[in-house]
Amino acid sequence: MKKTIVVITILLNVILFSQTKALTENGKEVVLLENGTWKFVNESDAKSLETISTNETLFEKSTDATFLIKSKKIDAGLFINPKKWKIGTNIPNTLRYAEYTFTLQNNLNNVMAVMSTENFPISNYRSLKEVLLSNIQNSADYFRLKESEYRTVNGLKVLYLRYAINTKGLDFEYAGYYFLNDEGYTAIVGLTSQRDFEKFLPDILTLINGISSAERQKGSELKEYVSPPPPMPKK
Structure with a gap:
């Protein structure tokens, strides 16, 4: 199920955006960059997982x-x-x-x-x-x-x-x-x-x-x- 969501999201966003967006396995939205790296769309998502x-x-x-x-x-x-x-x-x-x-x-x-x-x-x-x-x-x-x-x-x-x-x-x-x-x-x-x-x-x-x-x-x-x-x- 998760893999299906990720694949569909990537395909849709390739058409709609110059930068490809996808979902991580834990539901966080990320941007896939041309150099093969990625970053969180919402920086607070990364901080919330890492900090208390x-x-x-x-x-x-x-x-x-x-x-x-x-x-x-x-x-x-x-x-x-x-x-x-x-x-x-x-x-x-x-x-x-x-x-x-x-x-x-x-x-x-x-x-x-x-x-x-x-x-x-x-x-x-x-x-x-x-x-x-x-x-x-x-x-x-x-x-x-x-x-x-x-x-x-x-x-x-x-x-x-x-x-x-x-x-x-x-x-x-x-x-x-x-x-x-x-x-x-x-x-x-x-x-x-x-x-x-x-x-x-x-x-x-x-x-x-x-x-x-x-x-x-x-x-x-x-x-x-x-x-x-x-x-x-x-x-």
Whole structure:
């Protein structure tokens, strides 16, 4: 699929432009020069892949985020507003490392988020970013990294990534935090269609700003969110 897009793009742009344009395998637009070299059309594309800026703002959870969801694998958690987000624990097999899903209440599942963890030793955030982006690029037909920065959220240093992908003709946009410790990493990522992303970005940011340090879950700590069983029929 990627090779087909690249070939078609090159053929079209040879006709339309004196300089040939093409797409790299990760979806970046480049100009092919006559001397056999190339350069990014948008210089920020190159910088976003290579650099991680630092946001000096101190981010904190919302005062409405009152319930703590704990990872079962890693010492990390997420404070959520239970009146705004619905928790899902029946995880599809395709979400291999997901522990919980969240859907925005009364939104027909158009906006969702995933809390995932992986017990995999990664030495630093730059290496984590490279691993994450490589996996994303391999699973998408088109990919563009829009933001990449370090943030301090509830006292934790995290990596913030915002990116857009196209897969099977559908456009999605994502924003998420990645928290790294000695055990592995925790990701809190929100997403929706690219068309609706800006509209729901404040909701997504409010949710992921609930990422926090917490002892991993022991036993069933979500019982207050499990619907009570139906009454037993009278004998």
